[in-house]
Amino acid sequence: xxxxxxxxxxxxxxxxxxxxxxxxxxxxxxxxxxxxxxxxxxxxxxxxxxxxxxxxxxxxxxxxxxxxxxxxxxxxxxxxxxxxxxxxxxxxxxxxxxxxxxxxxxxxxxxxxxxxxxxxxxxxxxxxxxxxxxxxxxxxxxxxxxxxxxxxxxxxxxxxxxxxxxxxxxxxxxxxxxxxxxxxxxxxxxxxxxxxxxxxxxxxxxxxxxxxxxxxxxxxxxxxxxxxxxxxxxxxxxxxxxxxxxxxxxxxxxxxxxxxxxxxxxxxxxxxxxxxxxxxxxxxxxxxxxxxxxxxxxxxxxxxxxxxxxxxxxxxxxxxxxxxxxxxxxxxxxxxxxxxxxxxxxxxxxxxxxxxxxxxxxxxxxxxxxxxxxxxxxxxxxxxxxxxxxxxxxxxxxxxxxxxxxxxxxxxxxxxxxxxxxxxxxxxxxxxxxxxxxxxxxxxxxxxxxxxxxxxxxxxxxxxxxxxxxxxxxxxxxxxxxxxxxxxxxxxxxxxx
Numbered sequence: 001x002x003x004x005x006x007x008x009x010x011x012x013x014x015x016x017x018x019x020x021x022x023x024x025x026x027x028x029x030x031x032x033x034x035x036x037x038x039x040x041x042x043x044x045x046x047x048x049x050x051x052x053x054x055x056x057x058x059x060x061x062x063x064x065x066x067x068x069x070x071x072x073x074x075x076x077x078x079x080x081x082x083x084x085x086x087x088x089x090x091x092x093x094x095x096x097x098x099x100x101x102x103x104x105x106x107x108x109x110x111x112x113x114x115x116x117x118x119x120x121x122x123x124x125x126x127x128x129x130x131x132x133x134x135x136x137x138x139x140x141x142x143x144x145x146x147x148x149x150x151x152x153x154x155x156x157x158x159x160x161x162x163x164x165x166x167x168x169x170x171x172x173x174x175x176x177x178x179x180x181x182x183x184x185x186x187x188x189x190x191x192x193x194x195x196x197x198x199x200x201x202x203x204x205x206x207x208x209x210x211x212x213x214x215x216x217x218x219x220x221x222x223x224x225x226x227x228x229x230x231x232x233x234x235x236x237x238x239x240x241x242x243x244x245x246x247x248x249x250x251x252x253x254x255x256x257x258x259x260x261x262x263x264x265x266x267x268x269x270x271x272x273x274x275x276x277x278x279x280x281x282x283x284x285x286x287x288x289x290x291x292x293x294x295x296x297x298x299x300x301x302x303x304x305x306x307x308x309x310x311x312x313x314x315x316x317x318x319x320x321x322x323x324x325x326x327x328x329x330x331x332x333x334x335x336x337x338x339x340x341x342x343x344x345x346x347x348x349x350x351x352x353x354x355x356x357x358x359x360x361x362x363x364x365x366x367x368x369x370x371x372x373x374x375x376x377x378x379x380x381x382x383x384x385x386x387x388x389x390x391x392x393x394x395x396x397x398x399x400x401x402x403x404x405x406x407x408x409x410x411x412x413x414x415x416x417x418x419x420x421x422x423x424x425x426x427x428x429x430x431x432x433x434x435x436x437x438x439x440x441x442x443x444x445x446x447x448x449x450x451x452x453x454x455x456x457x458x459x460x461x462x463x464x465x466x467x468x469x470x471x472x473x474x475x476x477x478x479x480x481x482x483x484x485x486x487x488x489x490x491x492x493x494x495x496x497x
Contacts, residue, residue, distance in 0.1 A: 001436070002436060003430065003434045003435055003436050003438075003439050004426070004427060004430050006436060006439040006440060006443060007079040007080070007430055007431075007434065007439050008426070009443065010075065010079065010439060010442065010443045010446065011075050011079065011080070012409070012412070013443075013446070013447070013450075014068070014071060014072050014075060014446055014450070015072060015075075015408065015412075016405050016408060016409070017068055017450050017454075018065065018068040018069055018071075018072045019404060019405065019408055020401055020404075020405070021061050021062075021064050021065035021068060022065055022140070022190070023186075023189055023190035023192075023193040023194065023400070023401070023404050024058075024061045024065075024190070024193055024194055024197065024401075025058070025061055025062050025065050025136055025190075026133075026136045026137070026140060026187065026190035026191075026194070027190040027191045027192070027193055027194025027195065027251070028054060028057065028058040028061065028194040028197070028198075029058060029062075029129070029132060029133035029136050030133045030191070030194075031054065031191075031194055031195070031198060031247065031248070031251065032051055032054050032055045032058050032129060032133075033126075033129045033130050033133045034247070035047050035050045035051040035054065035055075035244075035247075036048070036051040036055075036126055036129055037126060037130075039051060040122050040123060040126050045236075046236065046239060046240040046243060047243075049240055049469040049470055049471075050240055050243070050244050050469070052470050053464075053468075053469050053470060054198060054201075054244070056464050057197070057201075057461060057464060057465065059110075059114070060457065060460050060461060060464070061457075061461075062106075062110065064453060064456075064457050067453065068450070068453065071446065071449070071450075078431065078434075078442060079430060079431050079434055079439060079442075080419075080429055080430060080431060081431040081432075082428060082429050082430060082431060082432065083419050083420075083424065083429035083430075085164060086163075086164050086165060086420065086423075086424050086429070087149075087150075087165060087420060087424075088164070089164065089165060089166045089167050090146075090149060090153075090155075090156055090165050090166075090167045090173065091146050091149075092167075093167060093170050093173070094142040094143075094145050094146045094170075094173065094174070095142065095143070095146060097138075097142050098138070098139050098142035098143055101138060102135050102136075102138035102139035102141075102142060103135070103139055104135070105131055105132060105134060105135025105138065106132050106135035106136055106139060107135075109128040109129070109131035109132040109135065110128075110129075110132040110135075112125075112128040113125065113128040113129045113132060116128060137187065140183065140186060140187065140190075141174075141179075141183055144179055144182050144183050144186060145173055145174050145176060145179045146173075147179075147182075147411075148176045148178035148179035148182055149173055149176060149179075149420075150415070150419065150420050150421065151178045151273065151274060151411070151415060151421055152176060152177065152178045152273040152274070152421060153165070153420055153421065153422065153423055154169070154172045154173060154176050155167065155168055155169035155170065155171070155172030155173045155176075156168055156169075156173075158423075165420075165423065177269050177273070178266075178269055178270075178273060181262055181265045181266040181269055182266060184258060184262040185258075185259060185262040185263055185266055188255045188256075188258035188259045188262060189255070189259060189364070189400060189403065189404050189407065191251050191252075191254070191255040191258075192251075192252050192255035192256060192259065192364065192367060192368070192400045193397065193400040193401055193404060194248075194251070195247075195248040195249065195250075195251030195252040195255060195371065196248070196252055196367055196370075196371065196396045196397045196399065196400050197248075197396075197397040198244055198245070198247065198248030198251070199244075199245055199248040199249050199252065199371055199374050199393060199396055200393045200394055200396045200397050201244075201465050202241040202242070202244040202245035202248065203245060203374060203384060203389065203390050203393035203394075203396075204390060204393070204394060204465075205237070205241045205468060206238065206241050206242065206245065206383055206384055207384055207385060207386065207387060207389065207390035208390065237468065237469055238383060240469055241469075242378060242383055245374060245375075245378060245384070246375060246378050248371070249371040249372065249374050249375035249378075250375065252367065252368055252371030252372075253368060253371060253372060253375070255368075256364070256365070256367075256368035256371075259364060263361075264318060267318045267319060268318070268319060268320070268321060271318075271319035271320065271327065273421075274414070274415065274421060275328045275333050276330065276333045276334075276337070276346060276347060276348070276414075277348070277353065277414035277415060278319060278327070279327070279328060279329055279330045279333055280330060280347060280348050280350045280353040280354065280414055281353050281354060281357040281410065281414060282294050282315055282327075282354070283297045283350060283354045284315070284327060284328075284329045284330060285329050285330050285331055286329035286330075286331055286332065287326060287327065287328050287329040287332045288316075288326070288327060288329065289316065289324060289325065289326035289327070290312065290313045290315075290316040290323055290324045290325065291313075291315040291316045291319070291325075291326070291327035292310035292311055292312045292313065292314060292315055293310065293311045293314035293315040293318065294308060294309070294310050294315075294354075295309040295310065295311060295358075296308070296309050296358070297309075297354065299351075315327055330347055330350070333346070333347075334346055334347055341422070344417070345417065346417065348413055348414050348415070348416040348417070349413060349416070352409065352413050353410060353413055353414045356406040356407075356409040356410040356413065357406075357410045357414075359402070359403070359406040360403050360404075360406040360407040360410055361403075362403075363399045363400070363402050363403040363406070364399070364400060364403040366399055367396060367399035367400045367403070370392055370393065370396050370399070371396070373389060373392075374389060374393060377389065
């Protein structure tokens with residue numbers, strides 16, 4: 001394994017790890033803001049307790065996302081300096097805005113939200129969490145716009161002297177057709193991930209019923225035809241977690257619908273700008289009209305298909321909007337790219353692209369189905385009792401997290417051998433002079449660092465998730481007004497919880 005392969009592995013590992021936290025941060029920010037909005041509008045303490053409970057989990061995840069994001073930034077200077085020089089003029093603007101505008105909103109207003117409890121008027125304090133949540137959207141958009149430029153470069157010229165890309169139309173970069181559909185797709189995936197976490201924790205508390213909750217034991221019929229004997233939560237906690245489950249499940253279902261619609265449009269864009277990626281994702285060797293969607297395709301070492309399940313016409317519709325539309329195959333696109341870019345291998349690793357695409361879709365759909373099952377158990381005022389649902393529900397957050405990771409792998413691996421499609425090969429993007437020993441050493445250090453961070457993250461999340469809802473009463477009106485005399489109600493800045 002040479003330095004290029006190790007550098008690609010290092011970038012992939014650090015990026016996937018960082019991307020575990022990003023969707024949760026985006027989705028949880030809005031869900032927590034929604035809980036707090038419900039409290040401000042209704043005065044029901046249930047929503048305040050949910051705000052503080054899930055808000056704590058949001059803050060832990062946000063902190064981990066910042067830490068891993070900083071580590072990720074080091075990759076560009078360490079292993080990909082030629083890439084950084086090539087794209088620097090184009091990426092400078094969106095990434096500067098991401099740091100100066102988006103991250104400013106996130107960090108500043110999140111700080112006000114954390115320390116503003118009992119210090120700011122209710123509605124002003126509520127506005128801070130909404131501002132922080134909107135900051136996560138802006139941050140995501142600027143970063144996705146930069147990544148979309150790598151998928152489909154627009155709004156630039158190549159400097160004839162340096163051979164580097166120079167920005168000519170910033171608006172074209174921001175409105176890149178790939179970015180316009182990647183953004184809602186990614187945000188919907190974020191809401192699915194966050195909703196799944198909310199559902200899983202609520203299910204665990206509702207079904208497991210901790211014995212120290214002070215409730216009496218009851219026997220209820222299990223939806224899976226078995227009987228479950230468990231102590232009950234107190235009425236307030238039960239109502240709160242049931243509300244959280246319903247909100248989280250509803251978020252998952254809506255997110256699933258948006259994922260399907262945006263994914264359909266994104267597939268059509270990919271078919272237009274990166275036909276090789278789509279062909280590899282379908283294992284489509286030759287051009288077909290109409291083209292079927294391949295559900296599974298198991299091949300031997302010689303590439304011969306052993307088991308293939310296909311659905312006629314579906315790929316044609318996904319790629320062109322016409323059930324009889326022609327979809328270009330790998331061999332035809334390879335010949336076209338050789339003529340356009342010169343001799344070389346222009347197809348990605350087909351098995352990785354093919355299976356990452358299916359795992360992304362399959363795991364995401366499974367998460368939506370489980371969320372729907374959980375929501376169904378709450379109909380007509382019901383409370384879930386199924387131990388099987390709880391066991392499945394505990395795996396629920398892992399499904400969209402894995403789907404997000406496979407989606408990123410599909411996006412990046414499907415673009416290979418290009419770092420910037422059609423302009424900069426990945427082999428030309430690595431830092432000159434980088435040695436195997438240097439990359440291996442930094443990879444080992446990052447692996448240890450991320451392992452420690454993973455242990456901390458999981459322990460913190462489990463500790464606070466198991467603790468249950470806080471009992472903090474809502475702040476009094478006197479504490480949230482600006483009319484108090486100096487010295488009155490002047491409590492120290494209070495951490496959120």
